[in-house]
């Protein structure tokens with residue numbers, strides 16, 4: 198089971214000084230910055246997924262790439278641009294969620310093939326159009342398609358037509374990457390229907406798209422229905438899985454790879470699960486930068502808060518945390534300082550218990566990953582991109598270890614049917 202990390206130019210600056218919060222003057226963005234696979238001796242994923250829409254900056258989503266970076270990616274290829282080591286693979290896709298509001302995908306199969314070939318990807322996905330809806334109940338009406346919203350059927354047809362053209366063009370152009378056909382659907386049976394057609398087009402690898410909003414039982418339900426029509430030599434990729442706890446069970450349904458960004462995103466987007474360990478997750482300690490915080494600045498301008506007082510509380514909080522890490526300050530006094538600043542930046546929150554827990558356990562001291570060893574307590578501070586991204590990298594490393602642990606258990610574990618029954622889902626006979 199291969200885990201691909203969906204990249205959005207997530208890097209850290211190795212010259213960043215946590216004390217002064219400054220960077221080396223000579224540092225050049227991206228060139229001197231480090232990807233997670235460069236921070237860790239053992240990369241925390243098997244490969245990266247790069248979306249054409251992310252590179253091009255389609256529609257409302259601005260590009261994460263400067264013009265010079267984009268040109269270098271096209272010229273030098275994905276392996277050189279991302280400085281991918283020997284074992285790491287690369288997968289390209291269109292980034293269908295970025296144009297989900299548009300009537301039609303903005304790329305032609307040939308444009309996408311140009312992107313994959315030029316950048317020398319190992320795998321390339323056909324052009325697809327996401328269906329915004331999932332209703333397993335519609336399968337009871339099957340094949341009475343009039344119950345299914347016309348827009349959903351239209352999007353599935355577009356996706357299948359484009360996959361057909363993609364397969365034909367890949368053959369004619371004798372491409373160097375492995376093509377994957379993308380299946381979109383609104384229910385288990387409609388996904389299975391799409392997979393049947395993709396297999397008929399000659400695809401041996403099929404990616405299941407649009408599953409980002411689905412919870413694990415929904416995904417397993419689809420996989421179980423697909424299993425009844427899947428050829429023995431077809432393998433599946435799951436696009437954008439956010440819940441990864443059951444990922445080892447996917448293996449039994451011919452899922453050989455998936456991609457996700459959630460271990461990284463949770464570090465700074467989640468309300469509670471910001472820092473992973475093998476056993477549980479912790480909340481990160483919020484210490485926002487007064488200067489960069491729009492809400493705090495607005496309240497200072499309106500006279501509600503006094504600039505100097507806020508700055509002092511922030512400074513004392515940071516000071517207390519580093520003294521705590523050096524065992525020069527007690528937990529209670531440290532927590533007091535953290536909460537005193539929180540009273541100002543998030544007066545309605547009460548995170549005292551979660552903060553006490555994480556300060557008490559100091560999980561970063563028992564983590565042997567490169568990030569935690571290097572930056573110590575800084576990794577638990579919810580503050581600015583350099584700390585938040587590093588915590589995200591740590592999460593990737595832990596997630597990858599959790600995945601390996603689950604996979605190690607799998608061979609002798611329960612069958613797919615038992616897994617489904619355990620989750621209260623009826624398996625397809």
Ligand SMILES: [Zn+2]
Nearest residue numbers: 564566569591
């Ligand atoms: Zn760590």
